[in-house]
Amino acid sequence: MNTPELLFSVFIGIAAVQLLYWLLIFPRFSFKKPHETQRADLLPPVSVIVVGRNEAENFKKYLPTILHQDYPNFEVIAVNDMSSDDSIDVLEEMQKEHDHLRIVRVPENDHFWHGKKYGLALGIKAAQNEHLLLTDADCYPSSPDWIREMISGFMGGKEIVLGYGDVIKTKGVVNALSRFETVQTALQYFAWNFWGMPYMGVGRNLAYRKSLWFEQNGFIKHIHVPSGDDDLFVNSAAKRGKVGVVAKDTAHTLTESKETWKEWITQKRRHFSTSTLYKPHHKFVLATFAASIFWFWFFFAMALPFVDEFHMYIMLGVVGLRTIAQWVVGFTTSRFLGNADLVLLWPVYEMIWVLTGGYLLILNKVLGTSKKWK
Template sequence: MMIISTTTIIAGAVVVLLAVLGSLINPFLRSLRFQKTETAENQPPVSILITAHDNLAELERNLPMFLRQQYAADYQVIVVCQSTDGETQDFLKRTAENPHLYYTYIPESSRYMSRKKLQITLGVKAAKHEWIILTEPNCRPSNDKWLQTMVRQCQDPNHLVLGYVALDEETKSVRRFDSIRKAYYVLRRAQQTYGYRSHMPNVAFRKSDFMKEQGYQGNLEYVRGEYDFLVNKYAHYGETATELDCDAWLIREAPSNKSWHNAHLYLQASRKSLERAGSMRTLMFFDHLMPHLSLIATLAVAAYSILMKNWILTGCAGFSFLLLFIVRMLIANKAIRHFDDGIAMFKLPFFEYGIIWRNLATKLRYWRADKNDFTSHKL
């Protein structure tokens, strides 16, 4: 007769319980609201702001999609480029016959501050409409209904609207996964309480708010982080909305390795100045802790039980391992299918457990980098 010891019962129960907790403490289980909103009868006039810096190829591909939106009210597309970028200016001059297009540029003499933030500030001042949607040259609307869908939330009491940006199919699947996972954090936070930040260039805000609060005043020393600081400063409780309808999506071209890594490095530099960061970082810490704690405990129990030839405990460890991986895989797969159905399901657990190593690599790159590269030396 097989005798099951108290140690076996306790260790088996603990490892299974940790597998359950490691599966359920999961950002993909915190659902987003995919609300159904009717298109407003009285659509507000809108300004679309695009900042360009050596982005001629992207503008040639994507700007026409912004200029042929089906929109009942007036809208303008403002492109702000560098004064030294003659080829881009020539292209904009040739396209200027479109009544929706307006372009300007920042002078060559603008130094010792973030040129990106200066471009946005000049673009906001040039905007003739109250609502402004900020985006990038490497983004394109998913269809010609993007604008009318995005502005459904541009009404009282909202002062800021976060839209979704999908990475195109040429982007590595692990990067698409990382972007979606971050979206679950920032979009749900915006839906529940205050907006924290956004890594997606599809943000609508009010010109009057930007001018009243002096734009990026308070974080001008940082070269980048324009979307993070915009959301962090202007997303107030009860006045922030999200628009997740697929017609309101922008599609972003696959980033280069350099631009992808640089975006993470700039976040490392600027996030210490973001407000309301503590609660978000604590939540993300526990989301990482529990599945890894469960995995380590499962592997330790499995190794111990095999050495002791305790096959019942080995079975508990094997069951816990399968439970953890399969449940997390199914939960992640269901969640990301709202945004991307091209990521293979079997890869998802490996993408999730690889996050801490990718984060560690980013921290090492930031540690080795020259910190002056992330500041404008203004202050």
């Protein structure tokens, strides 16, 4: 086999991996029918838990959108995690008007746990209900039906419900990349759940049973990691067939994106630090997808100048088929996740996403990761 034939063969092999994802794996989610909303008389009591450190302004802006949800029976547990601002004053003032708001304080002397997990653990232990719904202090629900929609995901004996945490659309490249990364990540963990391989969720919009948390001994399996209260918990606790997905636009949470490259890179470094602790087969599947994107374009560029006309048309056809598949999956996925404006430039965004991911993995390896939460 000469060099052009070898390059062409390698390209086709990698293209087959990519087409497997875009023609088989991802459509399992993108063509899915929306879940049904549970009847009001069957909705269980819910504890919504929000943990914040120095989040006074966000508590003022966003907590009322949770307190005013259209749901028959729920409590909101706001965990003030050793804040040095006036968070506790804001929460206590709100509590006067909302008797279903409960405040949990993390004592100042409890420094032996770094990260969000200790505050979240105190909130979970204080919860009065079996069904827990988690979000962050800098997030707000997309509709008054957020709790109702997310809790409907427990139908059929589910133990965990994966939701979608969207990013508010603004101007700029950082915002576009942040939204793309959010959509791409959600597309993967939603789709793989339908293939029987739940591997992560996001703490901005995640629900699970309190009894499951205790069965897992809380966060003890990854207590040494500052982050991972969401994805590492799901990665270790999720069972095949026991994880529901709720992606309707009325069940999203929304947050602002980082404004600068430095802030975005810092956030992504923290996220990447937990993915190295996933189960081996999860890491293999995720790494294969990301790496195959890079090598797909690498071998396309390497082989195209050397192959004959017949093989060139095959290569261009494969690229065209993959691009069309991305557009179809992207636009069908936007029924649930929005951000349709990103779809046409999907191949460009994905290459930036892959290159950035490789850079962050190397950076984390060399510099290590932060041991603090905020």
